[in-house]
Amino acid sequence: MSYVALIFAPLVFSGFLYLFTKKSPLAKYIVLGYFVFLFVETLFLYLQLPQNGYLMLGKFLEVKEFGFILTLEIDRLSSVMLLLTSLLLILVTLSSWSMQKESAYFSLLLFFSGAIFGVFMSTNLMWFFIFWELTLIPMYFLVGIWGGDGRVYAALKFFLYTHVASMFILLAFFLIFKQTATFDMTQIQESMLVTPTLIWWLLFVGFAVKMPLFPFHTWLPDAHVEASAPISVLLAGVLLKMGAYAMIRFVILMLPQEAHKYAFVLLGAGILSLLYAGVMALYETHLKKMVAYSSISHMGLVAIGMATLSYEGLSAALFEMIGHAFIIAPLFLIAGFFHYKTQSWQMQDLGGIMQKAPYISALFVLAGLGALGLPATMGFVGEITIFLSALDTYGAWVAFIAFGAMIGSGYIIWTLRRVIYGPMSQKVQESNFSISWVEFFALAVFGIAIVAFGVYPQALFDAINEVFSAYNLGGAM
Amino acid sequence: MSSFVLALLLLPFIGAIVTFVVGKLNKKIPFFLAYIFSIVLFVDVVYLFSVYEQPFVIDYEWFRFGENALPFGIYIDKLSLIMLLIATGLGLLDIHFSHDYMKEEKDQARYYAKMLFFIGGMILLVSAKELLGLFVGWEFMGLASYLLISFWHYNKAPADAGVAAFLYTKFGDIFLFAAIGLLFYFTKTLDIATLNHLAATNQIDSTLMYVIAIFIFIAAIGKSGQFPLFPWLMRAMEGPTTVSALIHGATMVNSGIYIVARMFDFYVASQALIVVAAVAALSAFVGATSALVQSEMKKVLAYSTMSHLSLAFIGLGAGSLAAGMTHLVNHAIFKALLFLSAGAVILVAHHTKDMWKLGALGKKLFLVALFMGMGILSLSGLPPFSGFYSKDAVILSTLTNPQTFGLISSLTLIAGVLSIAYGGRLWVLLFVSPQKDEKLHNSIKTPSLFWIALPLGVMAVLTLALGFFQEELISFITSTKGSEEHIGWLFPFMMGVIVFFAFLVWFFYYKRLDLLQKVSAQPLMKTIHQILFHGYYVERMIEWFVQTIILGVVTSFVAFIEKNIIDKAVNGVVWLSYKVFLLFGLSKSSQVSNQVGGMVLGVVVLVFVMLVRNFI
8 A cells, every 4th residue: 555645545535524424423433443544554554664763655746856755754753653643533533422523523633634644754844844734724623613712713823823833944944955955854964054053943943833832832722722622632642742743853853963052942941831831820720721731831841851862861752742642631631521511611610520420530630640740650750751861961950840740739739629629519510420431431541541651661661762762862962 | 479579569559449449339348358458468568577587679670761771679678577567557457447437438449449559658668679669659658648638528628638738748759859860860879778878988979968868858848747848737637537547657657757767877978867856856846835735636646746756757867766766666556546546536426526525435435545545655655655665765865966965855855745745635635524515425335346446455555565675676677776875864854744744734634624714814825825726827827828929929920921921922923024014015904814814924024034134
């Protein structure tokens, strides 16, 4: 099978799917089936990876004059991202199972899967950029159509903000092309760029918006608040990871010298995001905004891990990326579920949900404990590995980032107190918290993963450690 | 051998899961499952104890990230064994006691599962070879205490108390976390034995050692409820009394002392012991004086725990591992006894915790009164109860150490002799002073002999019998003989003061209650009473700081920046680019879509202009 179909088939067929299943509930079964197939396929791809870690999937659509070749090549980093993405797509579909009926929704998910696979698989900068932008379109509609009251504003802000950021990326890519006459990633890595500093900064800003890092994060709380819960999972679990992936791929691995020179910028942005967004999460009484800020805070931790530029730190950052996806997903889903049932986001309107919905509340507590980094959850493993690697690279003074853990405990524990525990509020008493077993199953998968990989992280690190051993990360700081 | 050790570590967690899942079937099942699991755990520990020759060591690599490996080894030596015996033995008695105490509770499965998890956390903590494993156990205990204190989570007070327990201890924990990071960075090892060795042979920088010792001690302050992080300990009284017994006797609060004792060589080398002694002396004083005026019997015991843990810390701080550790062991037993006795009273008195509402229970609850009385005598430090020997040793160690002689030893002495005052007051008010509420009094029935009195009796006998084995205990823990030093005047002085205080309590709380009311009506006494009753207002101050400064000022300030600077800046860029766009005269339309298009285009134009001017 030609692997290019993994990208273009969903892009094309999503339209047909919408047209043909407009009035039938078939769409979600087809999409789910396809995502399961996609997961199996990426698993095969991962297992096929040769010793050196690079698997060429072919070149397509050559327009030689402009260096416009769709080169599909995956390495360990992208295949890990593909695995994570396809798994999350399955779980996102399952979590929308009973709440979403329209086929357009599932068609857009299908479209999104094509675009995101393009991002992770292509090594040609131009095509990378096209797919990068293409992910915006389904996300724009998914937020803008199935969101809350302010969804149009949020979707527009999200679209414009990230789109403008993409302009920086595009400029950087043009500058690269101007100096090297190629869009091919591997060739660029070998060539000497004339203005690498400018390119580094442009790329850094472009990807920092997507990740997002302080101070480019303001689109995220708005988008998350208005998006429906499964779309929030998609945003936090896939789209943010796309930013982090690109940050590693371009800002760190493609320009190692500049990365070493300006790593402190990444570190600073990471630390600021960790603490600043943590304090914002303390401030918020809006349940979903709290989760959104905690998500930014954790991405700050990821950025700190990246900024170490060491084999350990990058592995830790990748672990935290996966851990964050698994931890933030149930938080968003359950927060959305509470809102769906009580019609309120405000924490003071909630309270005592544990008495009404003990199992879902317990999962929320579990995910919260993961977010605050309790041992035996993925959150702790990510936190301690990033902490140790950051100390290793930057010395003892970064030990103060341990305070991030205190802030994290603060907002999680207070949120649990206000939402899950305590006496039942009026709204909670009046609501009925039944959940379909499909959605509960999706939540339980996240819960099990949080604990399983937290108790036995080696299972993931076996794969992750290989990811960066293939790269030359340059000399020591 | 290693299979017994592994069973010890895994069984509590397996037990917790099994109890929770299977326990949903039937209301009776959870207790018996938990009971069986805790018996097995205790037998396992006794077996390990009986075959002990040299430390059991299991090396295990938890995971490897990049080139770094994080170890998770097991190391059980005599110190761990003592702690294991306490945790599983008292845990077993506690679960036994729960049979009646928690009979009315609907959610049996959740309760027993959490209890097993709690014991498991303690086992993990004391069996860890590396600081990392210790930290995992440490955090598990934090979680377990959070879950158990807010066991009745549907009420406001327990839910808030759980939050307090978690956050107060977490504040300490981040220092332990930071200490782990620093140690890993500077010494490349987290193995406690290695660290002790490195410290003892001066291979670690002394400043670093001092900083790390202080960091770890801050974590211990949080966990063991020392000044100023103690308020959670009193709030924790909102949980079931069996949980309080577990927290205060068998598990959680001991961990702070354990970590200092475990890293004792490190502390000796770091010169930080004097800090430990100083903070602990202050806590001992604060705890003992506050315990004098509490009206809830559990709060008296909570402050007394704080005070007695401080005594153990002071023993360590004065350089005597033997004094500190024996006091920890003795305290664990008599404090569990006292808590469970209080629990027995609370159970029969329909959850009345205020001792001013009770009284004259001695006849109805003869056995409870007897056993609790023994516990209080041990607490007060009367020979031949075990509490006497270790408390004496602690005070002696502060007097003989020139560093702690003076203020620290005086505070210790005061805290030491005050035990009889608040302990005696508690006992007199509960059992011999006249009854206050007849209706309540008449409804009180004698509790079950097997489920309630038996565990109390076991512990009462233990606290008495252990007094005759102090030498053995010391030589088992420290592999040395107890100190030979004696101060002639100490024993008669202590006994004199204790008898005097006992007389005072008898006089004011039994003989002349009217006089007591007159005294306490004095304005000065009222003020003192208020200060002590509120634990020197430490909780108010911390709460004020957190609520007003952190949650009020800091978060509002950050939120202001977020809304008015960061977000406005984004809009400003959009506005600016729109103006630039207009400048080029490209649009005169005011349609929204055109504006949006204009914004995007404007930004692009801006960036391009910048680029053209600078680089191309």
